[in-house]
Amino acid sequence: MRRNFVYLACTVFLGLSASAVQADPPVAPFYEDVIKMSPSGKLGQVMKKEKIGTSIKGAQAWKIAYVSSDVAGRKHLVTGLVVAPLGAAPKEGRPIMAWGHGTTGAAQNCGPSQVLNPAVPLNEYFLIGGNSWTDYGIPSIEEFIKEGYVVVATDYQGLGGGGDHQYALAASNAMDMIDSARAASSMKETGAGNKTIVYGWSQGGGAVLAAASMPEYLNKKGTIADHLELVGVVALAPHDIAIMLPNATTDEDNAKKSLDGLIKMFTGNVFDFSHMAMSMWGVRASDPRLNLTDIFTNDGAKVLDEVIRNKCMHAVADTLNFNFSNQYKALLKDQITNPLNWTKAMIKGSVNPVKPVAPVVIYWGNKDTTNPPIMGKLYQEQMCQMGGNVNRVQLPGDQSHFTTPGSSAPLYRTWIKERLEGKPALNNCQQASTLPS
Numbered sequence: 001m002r003r004n005f006v007y008l009a010c011t012v013f014l015g016l017s018a019s020a021v022q023a024d025p026p027v028a029p030f031y032e033d034v035i036k037m038s039p040s041g042k043l044g045q046v047m048k049k050e051k052i053g054t055s056i057k058g059a060q061a062w063k064i065a066y067v068s069s070d071v072a073g074r075k076h077l078v079t080g081l082v083v084a085p086l087g088a089a090p091k092e093g094r095p096i097m098a099w100g101h102g103t104t105g106a107a108q109n110c111g112p113s114q115v116l117n118p119a120v121p122l123n124e125y126f127l128i129g130g131n132s133w134t135d136y137g138i139p140s141i142e143e144f145i146k147e148g149y150v151v152v153a154t155d156y157q158g159l160g161g162g163g164d165h166q167y168a169l170a171a172s173n174a175m176d177m178i179d180s181a182r183a184a185s186s187m188k189e190t191g192a193g194n195k196t197i198v199y200g201w202s203q204g205g206g207a208v209l210a211a212a213s214m215p216e217y218l219n220k221k222g223t224i225a226d227h228l229e230l231v232g233v234v235a236l237a238p239h240d241i242a243i244m245l246p247n248a249t250t251d252e253d254n255a256k257k258s259l260d261g262l263i264k265m266f267t268g269n270v271f272d273f274s275h276m277a278m279s280m281w282g283v284r285a286s287d288p289r290l291n292l293t294d295i296f297t298n299d300g301a302k303v304l305d306e307v308i309r310n311k312c313m314h315a316v317a318d319t320l321n322f323n324f325s326n327q328y329k330a331l332l333k334d335q336i337t338n339p340l341n342w343t344k345a346m347i348k349g350s351v352n353p354v355k356p357v358a359p360v361v362i363y364w365g366n367k368d369t370t371n372p373p374i375m376g377k378l379y380q381e382q383m384c385q386m387g388g389n390v391n392r393v394q395l396p397g398d399q400s401h402f403t404t405p406g407s408s409a410p411l412y413r414t415w416i417k418e419r420l421e422g423k424p425a426l427n428n429c430q431q432a433s434t435l436p437s
Contacts, residue, residue, distance in 0.1 A: 024107065024108035024109075024309065024310075025107055025108055025109045025310050025311075026109070027108055027109050027114065027160060028114060030048070030050055030063055030065075030079075031079060031108070031109075031111075031114065031160045031161070033048065034047070034048055034065040034077055034079060034160065034161050034162065035077075035108070035160075035161065035162035036162075037065070037077055039067045039068075039075040039076050039077045040067075040075075041067045041224070042067060042222060042223050042224045043067055043068060043069065043075075043179050043182060043220065043222075043223040043224065044066055044067065044068070044179045044180075044181075044182025044183045044185070044186060044223050044224035044225055045066060045067045045183070045186070045224040046064050046065070046066050046183050046186060046187060046224075047065050047066060047067065047077060048064070048065040049062045049063065049064045049065070049082075049187075050062060050063045050064075052118075052119065053117075053119075054083060054117075054119035054120070055117070055119075055120060056083060056119060056120070056141055056142055056145055057142070057145075058085055058086050058087075058145055058146070059083050059084065059085060059086065059119070059141075059145045060083070060084055060085075060086055060189070061081060061082065061083045061084075061119040062081070062082045062187075062189075063079065063080075063081060063113055063118075064079065064080055064081070064082055064183055064187075065077050065078065065079050065080075065160075065161055066078055066080070066179060066180065066182075066183035067179065067224075068157060068175050068176045068178075068179035068180075069175055069179075070157060070166060070169075070171075070172040070175065070286065071166075071169060071171045071172050071175075071286055071348055071349050072286060072287070076157045076158075076161060076162070076163050077157075077161035077162060078154055078155060078156065078157050078160075078161050078176050078179070078180070079111055079113055079114075079154075079155045079159070079160035079161045080111075080113055080152060080153050080154040080155045080180055080183075081112075081113045081118055081119055081138070081151075081152065081153045082150070082151070082152045082153075082183070082184050082187060082190060083119050083138065083141060083145065083150070083151045083152075083153075084145075084150045084151070084184075084187075084189065084190040084191065084192070085145050085148055085149075085150075085191075088191070089148075089190075089191025089192075089193075090148070090191075090193075092193050093191060093192055093193020093194065093195075094148055094149055094150045094190065094191050094192050094193055095148075095149045095150070095192075095193060095195045095196070095197065095420050096149070096150050096151075096152060096181050096184050096185060096192050096193070096195070096196040096197070096228075097144050097149050097150070097151045097152070097196075097197050097199065097416070098151075098152050098153075098154070098177050098178070098180050098181040098184070098196060098197070098198045098199070099138050099139065099151060099152070099153040099154075099199060099200065099204065100154065100156075100173060100174075100177050100198065100199070100200025100201070100203070100204025100205070100207040100208055101135065101136075101153065101154075101155075101156075101200070101201065101203065101204050102135055102200075102201045102202030102203050102204055102205075103135075103167070103202055103203045103275065103278075103313050104134050104135055104136075104159065104312055104313055105134070105159075105165075105278070105308075105311065105312030105313040105315075105316065106158065106159075106164070106165040106167045106278050106281060106282060106308050106309070107159075107165075107308070107309060107310055107311055107312055108158070108159065108160060108162070109160070109312070110134065110159050110165075110312040110313070111155030111156070111159035111160035112134070112135065112136040112137070112153065112155060113153070113155050113160065114155075114160060115132060115134070115136045118136055118137065119137075119138070119141070120136075120137045120138070120141070121137050121138065121139065121140075121141055121142060122135070122136075122137040122138060122139040122141075122405055122406075123135065123136055123137045124402055124405070125314060126402045127402060127403075127406075133312065133314060133315070134312050134313070134314070138151055138153050139199075139201070139405050139406075139409060140409050140412075140413055143409075143413055147417070150184050150190045150191070150192040152180045152181060152183065152184040153180070154176045154177055154179075154180040156172075156173050156176050156203075156207075157172060157173075157176055158285070163285075164281075164282075164285035164309075165282060165285065166282045166283070166285050166286050166349065167203070167278050167279055167281065167282030168203060168206065168239070168241070168275075168278075168279040168282050168283070169282055169283060169286055169346075169349030169350075170206035170207050170209065170210035170239070170240070170241070170349065170350050170351055171210045171214070171348070171349045171350065171351075171352070172286065172349060173203065173204070173206070173207035173210070174207045174208070174210035174211035174214060174217075175214075175217060176207075177198055177200070177204075177207050177208065177211055178198075178211055178214070178217060178218060178228070179223075181196045181198070181225075181228055182223050182224050182225040182228060183224065183225075185224075185225035185227070185228060186224045186225050194225075194227045194228055194229045195229050195231050195420060196228050196229060196230050196231065197230075197231060197232045197233070197234065197416050197419065197420070198211050198212075198230065198232075198233050198234070199233075199234035199235075199236070199412065199416070200234070200235065200236065200238070201236040201237060201404065201405050202236070202237055202238070202239070202370070202371060202401065203239070204236075205235040205236050205237055205238025205239065205362075205371070206235075206238050206239040206240060206241075206350075206351070208233050208234065208235050208238070208360075209233070209235050209238050209240055209351045209360070209379060210350065210351045210352065211230070211233065212230070212233040212356035212357060212358060212360055213351055213352040213353070213354035213355070213356055213357070213383075214352065214354075214357075215354065215357050218230055218357060230357055230358045231358055231359075231419045231420065232358055232359055232360075232361075232415070232416060232419035232420075232425070233356065233358055233359065233360040233361070234360075234361055234363075234412045234415065234416065235360065235361070235362045235363070235376070236362075236363050236364075236404050236405055236408055236412075237363070237364055237365065237368055237370070237371050237373075237376075237401050237404045238362060238371065238375070238376055238379070239371045239375055240350060240351045240375045240376070240378070240379045241262075241346055241347070241349075241350040241351075241375075242346070242347045242350035242351055242353070243350075243351070243375055243378040243379050243382060244262060244265075244375060244378070245258045245262065245343055245346065245347060246258075248343040248346075248347065249340065249343050249344050249347060251340070252339060252340050255339035255340040255342070255343040255344075256336055256339040258339075258343055259295075259336055259339045259342055259343055260336065262276075263276060263295070263332070263336075265372075266279075267328075267329055267332075270317055270320050270321045270324070270325075270326075270328050271317045272370075273320065273328050273329070274313070274316045274317040274320055275313075275370075277296075277304050277308065277316075277320075277331075278308050278313070278316065280292065280295055280296075280342075281304065281305065281308045283342065283345050283346055283349065286345055286348075286349055287341065287345040289338070289341045289345075290338065290341060290342060290345060291338070292304060292305060293333075294333075294336060294337045294338040294339075294342065295332065295333060295336055295342075296331050296332055296333060297330075297331060297332070297333055299331075300330075300331030300332065300333075303323075303331065304331065307319050307320065351379065353382060353386075354386075355383065355386040355387055355388045356383055356388040356389070356390065358389075358419075359389040359390075359391070359419065359425035359427070360383070360388065360389065360390045360391070361390075361391045361392075361393060361412065361415055361425070362376045362379070362380065362390070362391070362392045362393065363393050363395055363404060363407075363408035363411060363412065364376055364392070364393070364394060364395065364399075364404065365394075365395050365398070365399025365400055365401065365403060365404050365407070366394060366395075366398060366399065366436075367398050367399060367400040367401075368399070368400055368401040368404065369400075369401065370400075370401035370402075371401060372437075373437055374437040376392060377392065377432070377435065377436075377437040380392045380429070380432050380435075381432045381433055384427070384429035384432050388429075389425055389427050389429070390427055390429060390432075391425065391426060391427040391428055391429075392428060392432070392435060393408075393411065394435075394436065395407045395408055395411075
C-alpha cells in the first residue's frame with residue numbers, strides 16, 4: 001500500500017510537472033548577461049560589475065561576476081558582492097574579509113546577491129527576525145566596514161553565473177571564495193591590500209576549512225591578484241565530509257558501507273533528506289561518471305532534478321514534504337550502485353588532509369543537529385596531528401546551527417582583529433581528543 005501511494009504521488013507529480021519549465025529559473029538582467037559570458041579571463045578577474053545601493057553607513061557596494069574554477073580544473077563565472085569603505089585607503093591597503101554563505105539552494109536564482117537589498121547584515125530565514133524566503137546578507141558587515149575592511153561575499157558557482165551548482169563540494173566552494181578575494185583585491189575602488197581572512201557558516205564553514213588546506217591554489221601565479229596573504233580562517237558550524245568517510249575509497253564494499261551510512265545519517269526527516277539529495281545533485285555535477293539514478297529511483301531522480309534545479313532550499317524541502325510527506329525515503333533505491341566513484345568524488349571535493357596554511361578557529365553549538373559537531377572535532381584532531389593551529393570553541397548557552405552566526409560574532413571579530421595585528425593565535429590542540437563533540 002505504501003509503495004503504491006508513493007508511486008501514485010510520484011506519477012501525479014511528474015504528470016503535473018511535465019509541462020513545467022525544464023530550464024533554469026528566471027534571473028535579473030545582470031545575471032542573464034553573466035550566464036551568456038565565457039569564463040576566459042584570469043582567476044579572480046572581474047568580468048562584469050554593477051554599483052548598487054547599500055544601507056551600511058560609510059560604505060559603497062557592487063555586484064560582480066568573476067572567474068573561478070572547480071575541483072576538475074574547469075573555469076566558470078561566479079557572482080557575488082563587494083562592499084568597501086568610502087574614502088582613502090591606508091598605504092598598505094585594506095584587509096579583505098571573504099564570506100562564504102550557508103545553504104541557500106542549488107537553483108540559478110538562489111545566490112544571496114540576487115535579493116532586492118543584498119548588502120546588509122545577515123538575515124536568516126529561520127530566525128524570528130528573518131524577512132525573506134532565504135538567508136542573505138553578510139555577518140558583521142557594519143562592524144567590518146567601521147574597522148576599514150573590504151568585504152566580499154561570493155554566491156558560489158552555479159548560483160547566478162551559470163552551470164550546475166556543486167553544492168557541499170567544499171573544494172569548489174573554497175576556490176570560489178579564494179578567487180572572490182582576488183577579485184576584490186583587483187578592484188581599485190576598494191583600496192584592498194593583501195591580508196585576507198576567510199569566514200563562513202555551514203556550507204561556507206566547510207569551504208573555509210577547504211581553503212585553509214589549498215596552498216597550491218592560494219599560491220597560484222598568473223591570477224588577477226597573486227599577492228594574497230591568508231592570515232586567518234573562521235569556520236562557523238562547518239562540515240567536513242571526507243573526515244566522515246574513512247576507508248571509503250579502498251574498494252566497492254567499503255564505499256557502499258560508507259555511502260549508505262552517510263545517507264542514513266541525513267534522512268531522519270524531510271529537511272535533512274532535502275540537504276542530502278541536493279548534496280548528491282551537487283556531487284553529480286562535478287563528475288560525469290555519476291548519475292542520480294545510482295542512488296535514487298528513476299522517478300525519484302527525475303523529481304529531485306526538477307525540484308532542485310528550479311527551487312531554493314526551503315522551497316525544495318516544502319515541495320518534497322507536500323508531495324511525499326513521511327514517505328520521501330521511497331525516492332531512494334534499495335541498493336546503491338557505482339558507490340566507489342561517488343565516494344572518490346566526494347572526498348576529492350572535500351577538505352584536503354593538508355596542514356592549514358593559517359590559524360583556524362571553529363565555533364560550534366551544542367544543539368546543532370544540521371552539521372553534526374563531531375565533524376569539526378575529527379577535523380581538529382586530524383589537523384592538529386599534522387601541526388596545524390586549530391582552535392575549537394563551544395559557544396556559551398544552548399546554540400543551534402542557526403544561532404551560531406549571531407552568538408559567535410563578538411568572539412570571531414576579536415579573533416580576526418588579533419590576526420590582523422599579527423598576534424599569535426592560541427589553540428586547544430593538546431586537549432583536542434578530550435574536548436566534547
